[in-house]
Structures are given as C-alpha cells and as structure tokens.
Amino acid sequence: MPPAIPSLSPVDAWLAARGWDAFAFQRQVWQAIGEGRSGLLHATTGSGKTYAVWLGMLAELVRRHPPSARAAEPLRMVWLTPMRALASDTTRALAAPLRDLAPAWTIGQRTGDTPSAERARQDRRFPTVLVTTPESLSLMLTREHAREELGGVEFVVVDEWHELLGSKRGVQAQLALARLWRFNPRLVAWGLSATLGNLEGAMATLCHPGVAAGATAPVLVQGRIEKNLVIDTLIPPDPGKYSWAGHLGARMQQPVVDEIARSGTTLVFTNVRSQAEIWYQLLLEARPDWAGEIALHHGSIDKATRDWVEQGLKDGRLRAVVATSSLDLGVDFLPVERVLQVGSPKGVARMMQRAGRSGHAPGRASRLTLVPTNTMEIIEAAAAREAMLAGRVEERRSPEKPLDVLVQHLVTVALGGGFRADDLFGEVRSAWAYRELTRDEFDWAVAFCERGGRSLTAYPDYHRIVADEAGVYRVPDRQVAKRHRLGIGTIVSDAAMQVKWLSGGHIGTIEEGFIARLRPGDCFYFAGRLLEFVRVREMAAYVRKATRNKGTVPTWQGSKMALSVELGDAVQAMMQRGARGDFGEPELRAARPMLETQARLSRIPTPEALLLETFRSREGHHLYLYPFAGRHVHLGLASLLAWRLARDRPNTFSMSVNDYGFELVSADPIDLEPVTSRAVFSTDDLLHDVLASLNSTELAQRRFREIARVAGLIFSGYPGQPRSARQLQASSGLFFEVFRKYDEGNLLLGQAQQEVLSQELELTRLRATLERLLGKNLEHAPLRHPSPMSLPLMVERFREQLSTEQLSSRLDRILRDMERDDS
Structure with missing residues (x-):
C-alpha cells in the first residue's frame, strides 16, 4: 500500500x-x-x-x-x-x-x-x-x-x-x-x-x-463548503380562494418575463417537455424582441440544436433557456445567475439539483425561484425550502435483481470472451442488486439465453449462447451478436419518429402516438416552432412552417412526477401552521384566502388527522381523502378502497387522483362505515386485494413490453429501419401470452408483476401509507360546495370528459354558485 x-x-x-x-x-x-x-x-x-x-x-x-x-x-x-x-x-x-x-x-x-x-x-x-x-x-x-x-x-x-x-x-x-x-x-x-x-x-x-x-x-x-443557496417564490398577485392544476400558469407569464428582464442569464425549468414548449411560446408572445436571445432545450430536440443552446449558455449569449431535466445535471454554465422552476419540483433533491445550475462555482450564490401554477404549489414552495434547510432529502435505492438486465448481461459477457457459469454466478452476486440472487434464478437466466425457455426451444433465434466442451458459453451466431449490440441498454421509451422539414433537414424526434392522431394540415408546436403536418413516410413525420396562428402542443408519454414522501410531509406541516393561524411565511400569506376558505367549508389537513370530505352533486356521491402520498400511491389507494367498498355492497366508482388526495364518485350512496371505522385501510391481504382491484394482467403486459426489449426478446430494428410501436407491442404481447400459457414458470412474467407493484403502484409505499392512515384521527367534513382541496380533483376528472371550453364553463358555474351562497 x-x-x-x-x-x-x-x-x-x-x-x-x-x-x-x-x-x-x-x-x-x-x-x-x-x-x-x-x-x-x-x-x-x-x-x-x-x-x-x-x-x-x-x-x-x-x-x-x-x-x-x-x-x-x-x-x-x-x-x-x-x-x-x-x-x-x-x-x-x-x-x-x-x-x-x-x-x-x-x-x-x-x-x-x-x-x-x-x-x-x-x-x-x-x-x-x-x-x-x-x-x-x-x-x-x-x-x-x-x-x-x-x-x-x-x-x-x-x-x-x-x-x-x-x-x-x-x-x-x-x-x-x-x-x-x-x-x-x-x-x-x-x-x-x-x-x-x-x-x-x-x-x-x-x-x-x-x-x-x-x-x-x-x-x-x-x-461541506459554505454556499449561499437562496430559494424563494414568485408570489402571484391574486392567488384567490380556489385553484387547480395549471390555474395560475399563464397568469404568471408577465411576472416571469419581468424576473428574466431584471436578471442575468436565466434557466427556466419545467417538469415535462410539453410544458417547456408552452412556456417558450409564452415568453416569445410577451417579448417578441427576445427572439434569438431565448431558446428551448429538451431531449426530443435535434442534437445540433441542443449543442447550439448549450454553447450559447456557456458563452453568455442567451438571456434565458426554457428546459426540462435535459439540463438538470452537472453541465457547467458559469454565466447562469438565476433558475426559475415552473410548477412544483415534487422533490427536495430535484429542487437542490436545479438550484445548483446557477452560481455553479465555489463561492458563488445559487438562487432558485419557484413559480407556482396553482395555490397548493405556493404552499409546496415554502415546504420544499423548509425541508431542504432541514436536510430532508429523498433516498434512492437500487432495484432488486431485475432478471431482464441479467439476461442482457449474460449475452454481453458471452460475446466479450465468454464465461463459465460457476465463475459468473459469483461475479454477478458481487453486484449489490444481485446479492440475494439464487443459483436457481441464475441457472434459469442462463438456460433462457441458451434455449429461450420452455416455450421458445424450437426457435433458433432465441438460442443466443452455446457452451463449448470446456463449459464456456459464447455467442456463435453473428446475426444474434449484431442484434444484441444494437439493443444494449435499459432506457426504454415508446417508438419515436423523426420530425423532418419537407424541404430537407432534421428537427428532432416525437412519439409515434402523437403523430398518429394528426391529419395532414394539422398544426402543432415543436422545438419552439409552429409546424404544419404534411405526411408520414418511412418512420419520419414531414412538416413545413405553418401559416396559421394556432397549434396544439405535443404530449410525451411517461407519468407525471409524483410528490415525494419527504415533501408530502413538509406540505402537511406547512398547512398545519396555517390551521394554527401562523402565516409568517410569505407563501402562507399568499395562500391564506384559500386556507381560510378550506377551514370555513371543511377542515385543513394536518399531519395528525386524515381529512374525509363527502359531497352530493348531480353526478352522484363524492368521497375525498387526502393522504398526501403522491399520485402513484393514490391511484393504487383509490382502486383498493373502491374495490373494498364495493365488495360487501356492490357499487360502481369513477375516480381521480392528484398528489394530495383522491376522489371516488358513484351514482349510489357510499357506505361510509368502513371508512370512518378505518377498516378499509387494513393491510391484511393487501397484495391479493390490490391485484383484485386492478386489471393487473393488463398492467403486467404493458410492463412486460419494456422487460422483453431489455431482455432482447424483441428487436427495435436496425439504424434507419426502426420498427413501429404497434409492431413492438404486438411482438411483446405475443410473448406474454405464449409464456402465460406454455411457460408459467418464466421468471420474466413474475418480474413484470413485481415491477407493476413496486414501481407503478409503489406497493411498499402504499402499505406504509395505509399503516400511517390507521394511526391518524379521521375528521369527516360533509360539504355543501366543493372545497378548495376537492375542486382540483373534480377538475382532473372533468378534463378527461370535457373540452377546454366546456370545462371553463362548468368551472365558472361552480365558482359563481359558491360565491353566491357565501355572500
């Protein structure tokens, strides 16, 4: 040494x-x-x-x-x-x-x-x-x-x-x-x-x-380097008593423009790409003279354009860049003085990461300003700052022995000189994710690579590795080797289409599902431009510059970010301050009209109490609960409670969820006794009830598409000849059904169900949430009108059913009725 x-x-x-x-x-x-x-x-x-x-x-x-x-x-x-x-x-x-x-x-x-x-x-x-x-x-x-x-x-x-x-x-x-x-x-x-x-x-x-x-x-x-980290909030001029997702978004246009105008180089972060496209247009609409001084950056934009934007940031030539997580990580942009975060960061770690994009050097202050798009996000902003100062940062944990990644790795090592099973088993077990891998599981993965499992034995394409006389596994087929090298990786996304100018040139990529909904002549915003869709040819969408003024915004697949446990707890603690009359934080003062209206019509949720609201409308009987556990957990929780409530007393429910709570609506009255007695929150038979409450087969089949691609069962195509999303889905669906019928012991099927439970429904967190709810006092508040907490959940459900114009009319009527009764 x-x-x-x-x-x-x-x-x-x-x-x-x-x-x-x-x-x-x-x-x-x-x-x-x-x-x-x-x-x-x-x-x-x-x-x-x-x-x-x-x-x-x-x-x-x-x-x-x-x-x-x-x-x-x-x-x-x-x-x-x-x-x-x-x-x-x-x-x-x-x-x-x-x-x-x-x-x-x-x-x-x-x-x-x-x-x-x-x-x-x-x-x-x-x-x-x-x-x-x-x-x-x-x-x-x-x-x-x-x-x-x-x-x-x-x-x-x-x-x-x-x-x-x-x-x-x-x-x-x-x-x-x-x-x-x-x-x-x-x-x-x-x-x-x-x-x-x-x-x-x-x-x-x-x-x-x-x-x-x-x-x-x-x-x-x-x-531990002393660094001045400033987190503040761009307070809306009049947040009002009621607010819902996106309600304050466009109203923050001028305040954001004013902040950029008085600052040095600024990064404007959004959580999703469609939101970045919208905000880029909002900035240009307010300040057309900034054309060329502001830019857009996200992962679907052509690399050459992204490189130009990044260089412009480094050189200090750009006034502002609207970006997603594509600029989250360690790229060093010294000229950046200010970061604006549109909407809640949904997590303390993400907020700190983005704040660090400004003042990116020892001794320089980092400043992040949160731009709320609804009143609850004003409270979230104060909660996130408090959680950060207290050091409550989210934990990250490795997935446990994903077999699709192991199958891919086995073929990789077989190509890279070959392996003996006994030697590689010990090596794989030395990786943290596989420290509890059993020899039976490892041998199954080797056999799956060797023969394709019980159901694919007759197909040579799935005999990817072969052992020689010395017991060394190698890949004997050059075509198999080529396909494997092209498919290496675990990043799986829906099939993307090239977006190209009709006159020549590449703009970026966009999801095939979005393009499939367009007709020739339709217009949409992409990469900061208003484009007219012309046609699709060979997995490319051809466009030209639009002459009309209106367009839609592309949507990209992938769930919305969910509120973290740490931030959810901090939000409830911040709301408890308001319930006690403590409005010392500027964000709480701005949210005071909403909190006081919530207290008057219902109650303010706190860490010690679980709020249950009930409401009767023309649509039926509404039940609202607010666990503050994030939208993924609430989806599983709402499905579970609906199934349990209907098990003993048949009923049909529709539901909506957000990060703070969920809504169940039924035409028939809801039996509240299992809720008020908290029997419905039991963790007994939880796995059985969760699987029974959902179309778990459909969820597992959807998850299996990703597993099949990582494990090399389906091939995404050669460069320039990608397979369509429909082809990939059909292929993975066929494998799923074949394995279910003829190879029930296939461990990839079990992995698909496990990933649904652990990642999509967050079963561990769902169980922890139920245990927390069992320990809380339940406060029941019957409503005469929707409360500030329940109205956003109604809006989530309306958005699935109504056009933008119909939704606006419905909300105007609801708000007029409430104001009239309050006066």
Missing part, C-alpha cells in the same frame, strides 16, 4: 499556478485514493467534486506510471456519466490538468454521439482516459478481447450517482463494475453526488463488488 498523501506536489503546483488551493474535503479524497480505497463523495453542486476525484486519481496514475514524453498509457481510467450531454463538458474539465501533468496521455469520449471515425480510432487503441455512459461501457464489454483491453483500468468514477442509483441503468453500471473488478481486483471506484439522502446505502451499492472481493472498506467523504 502506498504511503498517505497529505499533499500531491504535481497537483498542488498545478493548482498554485492558477491561484487555487484545494479544499479539505478534496485532500481527504486524495488521501483515500492514494490508499487504494473506493468511496462516495457527496458535496454541494459547484464545489469542486470533479477535481476532488480526478486530481487524486491523476496523481496516483502519474506516480504508478511516470509519463513518457512520447508514449501514451493504455486505458487506465473510465469516467461514467449518466448523460451524453455531460460528456463533452467533463472531457474538457479532465483534459486541462492532463495536458500539463501527462501531455502524452490521451483522453476521449465514447457515447452514442461519438462519430464513427473516432470510434474506429478507439477500436484500434483506447485513450488513457475515457468518458463514457453505462450503455457504451456495456458495449465495450461485448468486444472479444474485452479482458485484455479493459483489464488495465485502475480507476472508475460514476458521476451523478444519484441519477443512476434507483434505475436499471444503475444496475447495468453495477454489473459492468463487477466485471471490471473481476478483471482487476485493485480497481478503485468513486461515486459523485450532491443530492442523496441515504449516503451509506448509496456508497454500499456502488462499492459492493470491491468490498465483496475483499477490498479495503470504502470511504464516505462529505464536502
């Missing part, structure tokens, strides 16, 4: 030449790296995490391999980034000290955006330092001589570990790390994050392969 390194003379000299000095936490990381220890660095955004790990690793590499004036070292260090957009920024940051301390060493990128010429160069010889993504690293593991090419890797950094940790992409990274640790047991791996609640668990998940192999215990380093 090398001696401890209190200072690194080449690195210190390099820093001193720039007038910089290392922070204590950076030296702590250098010390651990010099001792050969892996770990997790958790530090404020913009505090110097990148150089904390890179300079330590570079100094150690220089010590181990003194640079030659001419020869470059082989691949020694891999930097994993969750987003291709971060690769260029990261490469520039790493290149600066590399040029001075080891000028002959090379650095490169390998992502989906890397040009073919650069890939070919790397295929001949990898650079010394490689910035890549989990998908591209897995592709490198499919190379026949992967062990020889990657066995010299001594350091791995996983940037933005929180972004990968809770997803199958994180599991893919775990498996790749386990492979690299097998190649080189002395490998040192570090994760970087600024927004994690469960630090020890996150570190254990990342470093588990090394620990399992007998490496020194990992190190958790927290960089």
Whole structure:
C-alpha cells in the first residue's frame, strides 16, 4: 500500500499556478485514493467534486506510471456519466490538468454521439482516459478481447450517482463494475453526488463488488463548503380562494418575463417537455424582441440544436433557456445567475439539483425561484425550502435483481470472451442488486439465453449462447451478436419518429402516438416552432412552417412526477401552521384566502388527522381523502378502497387522483362505515386485494413490453429501419401470452408483476401509507360546495370528459354558485 498523501506536489503546483488551493474535503479524497480505497463523495453542486476525484486519481496514475514524453498509457481510467450531454463538458474539465501533468496521455469520449471515425480510432487503441455512459461501457464489454483491453483500468468514477442509483441503468453500471473488478481486483471506484439522502446505502451499492472481493472498506467523504443557496417564490398577485392544476400558469407569464428582464442569464425549468414548449411560446408572445436571445432545450430536440443552446449558455449569449431535466445535471454554465422552476419540483433533491445550475462555482450564490401554477404549489414552495434547510432529502435505492438486465448481461459477457457459469454466478452476486440472487434464478437466466425457455426451444433465434466442451458459453451466431449490440441498454421509451422539414433537414424526434392522431394540415408546436403536418413516410413525420396562428402542443408519454414522501410531509406541516393561524411565511400569506376558505367549508389537513370530505352533486356521491402520498400511491389507494367498498355492497366508482388526495364518485350512496371505522385501510391481504382491484394482467403486459426489449426478446430494428410501436407491442404481447400459457414458470412474467407493484403502484409505499392512515384521527367534513382541496380533483376528472371550453364553463358555474351562497 502506498504511503498517505497529505499533499500531491504535481497537483498542488498545478493548482498554485492558477491561484487555487484545494479544499479539505478534496485532500481527504486524495488521501483515500492514494490508499487504494473506493468511496462516495457527496458535496454541494459547484464545489469542486470533479477535481476532488480526478486530481487524486491523476496523481496516483502519474506516480504508478511516470509519463513518457512520447508514449501514451493504455486505458487506465473510465469516467461514467449518466448523460451524453455531460460528456463533452467533463472531457474538457479532465483534459486541462492532463495536458500539463501527462501531455502524452490521451483522453476521449465514447457515447452514442461519438462519430464513427473516432470510434474506429478507439477500436484500434483506447485513450488513457475515457468518458463514457453505462450503455457504451456495456458495449465495450461485448468486444472479444474485452479482458485484455479493459483489464488495465485502475480507476472508475460514476458521476451523478444519484441519477443512476434507483434505475436499471444503475444496475447495468453495477454489473459492468463487477466485471471490471473481476478483471482487476485493485480497481478503485468513486461515486459523485450532491443530492442523496441515504449516503451509506448509496456508497454500499456502488462499492459492493470491491468490498465483496475483499477490498479495503470504502470511504464516505462529505464536502461541506459554505454556499449561499437562496430559494424563494414568485408570489402571484391574486392567488384567490380556489385553484387547480395549471390555474395560475399563464397568469404568471408577465411576472416571469419581468424576473428574466431584471436578471442575468436565466434557466427556466419545467417538469415535462410539453410544458417547456408552452412556456417558450409564452415568453416569445410577451417579448417578441427576445427572439434569438431565448431558446428551448429538451431531449426530443435535434442534437445540433441542443449543442447550439448549450454553447450559447456557456458563452453568455442567451438571456434565458426554457428546459426540462435535459439540463438538470452537472453541465457547467458559469454565466447562469438565476433558475426559475415552473410548477412544483415534487422533490427536495430535484429542487437542490436545479438550484445548483446557477452560481455553479465555489463561492458563488445559487438562487432558485419557484413559480407556482396553482395555490397548493405556493404552499409546496415554502415546504420544499423548509425541508431542504432541514436536510430532508429523498433516498434512492437500487432495484432488486431485475432478471431482464441479467439476461442482457449474460449475452454481453458471452460475446466479450465468454464465461463459465460457476465463475459468473459469483461475479454477478458481487453486484449489490444481485446479492440475494439464487443459483436457481441464475441457472434459469442462463438456460433462457441458451434455449429461450420452455416455450421458445424450437426457435433458433432465441438460442443466443452455446457452451463449448470446456463449459464456456459464447455467442456463435453473428446475426444474434449484431442484434444484441444494437439493443444494449435499459432506457426504454415508446417508438419515436423523426420530425423532418419537407424541404430537407432534421428537427428532432416525437412519439409515434402523437403523430398518429394528426391529419395532414394539422398544426402543432415543436422545438419552439409552429409546424404544419404534411405526411408520414418511412418512420419520419414531414412538416413545413405553418401559416396559421394556432397549434396544439405535443404530449410525451411517461407519468407525471409524483410528490415525494419527504415533501408530502413538509406540505402537511406547512398547512398545519396555517390551521394554527401562523402565516409568517410569505407563501402562507399568499395562500391564506384559500386556507381560510378550506377551514370555513371543511377542515385543513394536518399531519395528525386524515381529512374525509363527502359531497352530493348531480353526478352522484363524492368521497375525498387526502393522504398526501403522491399520485402513484393514490391511484393504487383509490382502486383498493373502491374495490373494498364495493365488495360487501356492490357499487360502481369513477375516480381521480392528484398528489394530495383522491376522489371516488358513484351514482349510489357510499357506505361510509368502513371508512370512518378505518377498516378499509387494513393491510391484511393487501397484495391479493390490490391485484383484485386492478386489471393487473393488463398492467403486467404493458410492463412486460419494456422487460422483453431489455431482455432482447424483441428487436427495435436496425439504424434507419426502426420498427413501429404497434409492431413492438404486438411482438411483446405475443410473448406474454405464449409464456402465460406454455411457460408459467418464466421468471420474466413474475418480474413484470413485481415491477407493476413496486414501481407503478409503489406497493411498499402504499402499505406504509395505509399503516400511517390507521394511526391518524379521521375528521369527516360533509360539504355543501366543493372545497378548495376537492375542486382540483373534480377538475382532473372533468378534463378527461370535457373540452377546454366546456370545462371553463362548468368551472365558472361552480365558482359563481359558491360565491353566491357565501355572500
């Protein structure tokens, strides 16, 4: 073991030449790296995490391999980034000290955006330092001589570990790390994050392969750099007594424009792409003279346009950029002074992440201003700020042994030199997600890759691996190998269509389902332009510039972000202040008319009490409950309660949900006794009742589409020849039915149902919510009129049934009736 390194003379000299000095936490990381220890660095955004790990690793590499004036070292260090957009920024940051301390060493990128010429160069010889993504690293593991090419890797950094940790992409990274640790047991791996609640668990998940192999215990380093983080709220001029989703959205147009006008470079974040398109148009409508000074950025826009926007931000040429999570992560935009968040961030970690995009340097203040689109979001803003100050950040946890990712990995390793089952079983178990994988499950996955399970034995396309006489599994078919390499990855989205100008040129991608609803001549906003749809040809939607003034906005699949547990608790605590008459926070003063109206017509929900509201209207009998558990849990909870209430007394319910509660509506009276006695919240037979209350087969079949694609059962098509969403759905549906009928023991079917319960319905959180509700006092408030809390749930349901004009008329009538009775 090398001696401890209190200072690194080449690195210190390099820093001193720039007038910089290392922070204590950076030296702590250098010390651990010099001792050969892996770990997790958790530090404020913009505090110097990148150089904390890179300079330590570079100094150690220089010590181990003194640079030659001419020869470059082989691949020694891999930097994993969750987003291709971060690769260029990261490469520039790493290149600066590399040029001075080891000028002959090379650095490169390998992502989906890397040009073919650069890939070919790397295929001949990898650079010394490689910035890549989990998908591209897995592709490198499919190379026949992967062990020889990657066995010299001594350091791995996983940037933005929180972004990968809770997803199958994180599991893919775990498996790749386990492979690299097998190649080189002395490998040192570090994760970087600024927004994690469960630090020890996150570190254990990342470093588990090394620990399992007998490496020194990992190190958790927290960089506590004093940074001024300002979170405030753009208070609407008149929030009113009643509000619903989007109610205040367009009314905030002028206040947002005024904030941008008086600020430096500003990022305007929205939670979904359609909202980003809307706000870009709202800004241009208010200030047409800003054309060319404001821009739009989201993942569906053409890469060249996104690159132009990112460069404009770095150069300070843009006044404002409207963006989604495509600009959430570590890209360094020093000119950004201000961040506006339209709508609730729905989580404390996401708010902190976005706030860190401004003042992205040590010593500079970060400022985020929340722009509420309804009155409850005004309260959420104050709650989020309070939760952040108290350090209540959401936890991220790894999925447990997803077998579709394992099946993909088995074929990957079989391509990359082959494997023996006994050896690979131990290696896979060293990855945290598979630490409880049984040998039977592993053997099933191997047999599935080898023969396609019981139902696909007769089809050679699904005999992907074959064992030779020595028991080494390899992929013998070149076509199978090609399809596998094209399908590597765990990011699964609905089929996307190219959007192209009729005159030539590419604009971006859009979901096939949206285009399928358009007729020639229809207009829609996309990439900040009003386009007219002309035709579809070969999976491309051809458009031209529209001459009309009106258009719709594309919708992208994917559920809305749900309120986190931490933020839900903080919102209830903030509302309790209002119930006690404490309106000290500016947000509570703005929401006071709504809270006082809620108290007058009903009650204000608090952490100790569960509010039940009932209401009778022309539509029937309404029941409202407010657990503040997020829309995903409320969907499962509403379905469960409806099923349980109708089990003993037949009834038919319709429902709506939001992040705060849910509504059940029926034509016949609702028996309230099981609710008021709280029997309906029992956790007994919960799994059975949840499955009975939903079309669980349809939900599992939908989830199976993703699993089938990750596991390589269905092929998305060759470059330039993608298969349509309809074809992919038909293929996965056929597999689902075949497995159900002829291969009931197929573990991928069980995984589909498990993912429905754990991810879509959040069964664990649903059970915890029921247990919390059983411990609360229940307060029943019969309503004469919809309350400020119940009206948004009515609006959610109306939106499914009514046009925008009909909805507006219905709401106007409801509000007039309430005002008349109140006066």
